[in-house]
Amino acid sequence: MNLDTILKAKKESISIAIAGIIFPFLTGSGLYALHRKFYINNNSFHLEEISTHAYLMWSLILTVTGFPNLVEILSELKLHYTGLGKVALTAAMISDTYNWILFALLIPFSSLDISNAIYSIISTSLFIVVCIFLVRPIITKYLEQKTEENELDEYVLLFVVMGLLLCSNITDILGTHDIVGAFVYGLILPHGKFADFVMSVSDDFGGGFLASVYFSGTGMRFMIKSVLTHANWALSLLVVLLLCVTKILGTLFATFLFGRPTKDGFAIGLLLNTKGALALILLSIAWDKLIFFVPTYAVLTTSVLLMTMVVSPIINMIFKPRKRFQQTKLRTIQKLRLDAELRIVACVHSNSHATSIINLIELFNATRLSPIYIFSLYLVEITNRATALVVAHMEKPTPKLGTQNTLTESQVELENITFNFHSFGNRDDRDAFTVQTTSVVSAYETIHEDVFNSARERGASLILLPFHKHLSPNGNLLETTNAVYRDINKNVMQDAPCSVGIFVDRNLGSFPKTNLRIFMLFVGGPNDREALAIAWKMAKHRNVQLSMIRICLTDEAAEVDQSVHSEEALQGMLSYVMDNEKQKELDEEYINKFRYSAVNNEDSISYSEVDIRTGEDVPRILKEVDQQGCDLYIVGQGNGRNSRIFSNLLEWCECLELGVIGDILASNIFGSSSSVLVVQQYGFGGMQFGKNNNAFGSLLVKTE
Template sequence: MVSHILADLKLLYTGLGRVTLTTAMISDFYNWVMFAMLVPFAINGGSAIYGVLSTIVYVLFCFAVIRPYLVEIIVRKTNQNEWDNSGLFIVVMGAYASAAVTDLLGTHPVVGALVYGIMIPRGKFTHLLIEKSEDFGVVYLAPLFFGSCGIRLRAIYVIKTQGLGLVLFILLLSILPKILSTVIATQFYGMPVLDGVSIGLLMNTKGILPILMLNSAWDKQILSVESFSILTIAVLVMTMMVPLIINAIYKPRKLYKQNKLKTLQNLKAEAELRILACVHNPRQATGMINILEACHTTKLPPLRVFALQLVELTGHTASLFVSHVNQLNQLQSGGEQALTKAQQDLESITNIFQTYAAINENSKVDTIAAASSYSTIHEDIYNLSQEKQANLILLPYHKQSNIEGILETSNTAFQEINRNVMRDAPCTVGIFVDRGLASLFKVNLRVVMVYIGGPDDREALAVAWRLSKHQGVQLSVVRILMFGEAAEIDVMSHVENHGLLSVVVDSEKQKELDDEYVSAFRLKAVSNEDSIKYSEKEVRSRDDIPEVLHEVDEIGYDLYILGQGGGRNCLILTELMKWTDCPELGVIGDIVASNNFGSSSSLLIIQQYGCGGMVFENSNTTQKPNEVVPSNIEDGPDFVKVEWHQ
């Protein structure tokens, strides 16, 4: 229950979430032990000691004798894909058999079922078992069980006979002690009061165990009707109210706006670069490694990398899966455990990044998994990047290169994740378009940065500047200067919100910042490094843009570093943006990434933090009246030669 609440509130991967989930697991463990020990005494009195001792002997027998054979059979049949419905049914019936044994020994049947469940090896088999049995348990059995609890509940009767004041008083006594004790304990360890209150509230959420205990006490006539009803009401009220209270008082997203200068452009040279590298599969991890290699150099402080595997989960057990998938160190090696696809991918991703960390001794790498639905997983990325104090979030492009070098869509959901992250990211965001970027350990990396202007381009130049400090990187910066028609300001798109004068002044201010930053780059980098080149290209119309890009691409670069394009206020770029297939790449990025353009270079698209985030619109929709439309569009605009008409 706690893990579900934390997952719904997007706190599962924060420091608060980890402390709360760990505390809840330890607390529940002791609750189960106390439940197994005390129930026999409540039922059988003094003779219960024999039942408790017999249960302990049975548990030891299960783990010492039965479990090795059970694990061997399950793992072997799972690796050979020999499971069918009858075999799974036999495994499930083992839980009933174990429950019957503990019932005969004098303890509660659920203790035997729990022991049997712990013996089953975690991994691919448990995933298969849950997939087969979850719907039956959640849709059929659970409603029957909780429905029977509701039939026993006499809420109105208790309120009438005992009074509402007594019920509320008992509710407060059930909630406040745990909150106060938690706040005192967290204060002792230096945690904020708000975190202590949140953990205390979450500790008040109840799952299946309290309901089992109350029903067992009802069956054995240990509790009266009034006691059972009041305690059940307390469980319901606490479990329903806690998520609402936590959502109201603890909102980590408020922290996102605290530091507007958290950009790579403003990052000091001696500061550590912290990167959150998000991947969906091992292939994307291999591509990310090449970018990280270029960011790591002996001239700068160590690189800190947090490799995050994004796992889509839709089942009822989704929130607990991350606790399993993040504990690969507890899984037995040598094929003794049959892993799920997500666990196999995480193991491969972990090995890839550990190999990178072993080669680059100054780099520190942590591997994490985020399991959530794709519609909300961007919030987990926000929380992790905020907690890890990341300067840069690296995201994989939703298309991957095939054998022929053509980009093909792998999963459209990846594109939506990238857009959601770019809308309100707490730091700078980079989208990596991988076309087989070579490793720096084998060849030199030829990098080009196409600079037009705006905060995203300044951030992209900062990234390229850092990469240029690597001895294996040859950097070329091509600045595109706008003149004539190309220099016209896009007034209409911003005049309603900012006013005509504000738009003009802001454009002039951006030009001053661009000139200042490029001048500093030429003075400090180009003049002192032979591996850095700088050139300028003039553009006077929209037709000149693809011509300039073709001239650049003919040289043959391994990697383009481009700004997404926010804050440029350029009329022709705004018009071209309406016809991009992937607006998250920006106009220039969409051109170079298009299969029609014919480039074989990888791309890194940069969006600077603090500019309000990216706003995406449905660009390829019905044509508006009097709208300028390119006449020949196939896979995005054909930028080799485009004829424009009204």
């Protein structure tokens, strides 16, 4: 648990958490009275004797929020990196902390007389103080030393389990509950590598076996027929429904005070209504101590299960996370106003990726009048339980000096990435850059959805992705870093809510004092216009020389590929023919604007044209261009270029996501030493990477 997140939480999250606790706690007594009034005892089932303990336990169960379960739900729906998700996460963490405090304070009052309960609370508080201020420094020093020396083994884990059992027994003897001791023991243990080691060893046995055995008792005691067989069963079901709305109403009130829409307030309340292990533990305590009998236990268990089960489908129905990336406006650099802030989502897998992306962003000519907002995402594959990893990466870690070795590898990498991006943003021209860094912890198969959410949440115009290959140590060849990174890039390109750029870095380096030369190769189409818009923006920097080379297709090269076989490909072909003339008009209009506004007024910008007649001319022309010397190529991805020569060349492409020209420039066979930025414009449709033997079929334009 990240206590810094709780201590530094904003007023909104704190208010939502408090309202979500107080309102259910106050209304719980009235609902318990209704339950007792509506339920009619029979020969098989009867209610417990009325007691203060029953009222207290009933209300306490209603206040609980299952933070681990909430994280799982938000992660599944890809909402935990949105504004709403972050508010819900922080409020749930605060609520969970309050729940544990209330649990430790009120459990003694639910089973003991007042004098013994006060003694239990005082002694438990002293135990917690001793653990935090006396035991924690000793055990932390010992375990961190073992971690730094890589001496973590089964014997260390044995001592950890013995400490767990000792703390649990102490709090049980003191009159609270053994799980309070286990919770405190978990708080005083060090995090980082040690925590990962304990979780990797214990999760399968603890979560897969022990937890299942423990909670199976909840299922065996749950007798729903006790609710449905008495005369007023419909009123008992009404009580169940009312139990489900108390926390939602409290949250709605708090969110209303902060001006949030009703839909958001309802969603946050529904999320905070998620129950988890603590609610079921409280039910088990109430059963074991004979505070609740079968009917009351069944009513509460039904409401707890219902509250948790309905959250995911209702939230999905309200927000439709997988269907909300409809084209409402063009999020492209071409359509961006000159004085508008350029918002970039920079995705990285390592600190070396962060360095290369920063070098690229440095070329975008940020000024105080035209600033750049950089939201960097460190993409981390989820390998352990989602709860632990998401909590560990909700905020960037702030390790103290000398404790770096106790951090996990991903935390150390995030620290380095954060340092690099914020050092970049804190330069002399800091007003031109705004930098924010976070990590995304998800399965690689679905991590692109988190990228989409982040881009949409921040109104980004461009997503930058690192190529899945890196330059070899000798600096001659590109070698595969991780093949999975290529799949991520493909997934992002297919449905991105803004334009996308894939950066092939060949040691572009930080911005030099001398001039840096950029070649922009323009064939035609929306992707090339977006690439030209980026090149144009970079060309406004005083140290950049831009050469815009237009590749004109003539004769055989201009012929449209008609080798289509499937009905889908034929429809794409017809769509292309109908749109071809319009695209040519847009190309001419934008190039004329570029030549009039840029080429004629800037000595650092040049324009030239080359003709291509056959497929053999493409690599030849590119070779001639490369011999002139270039630091960075900017090219369009080329989706929709359905000319015959590109269809034929596509069969030889190794990386379809780069397009024909991008693939040639990035190939080791071509032998270029220049970096490459491949651009795909939003609004024209993403590239289809399906298994299609027909080259043209893989270049179909998706229509909205």
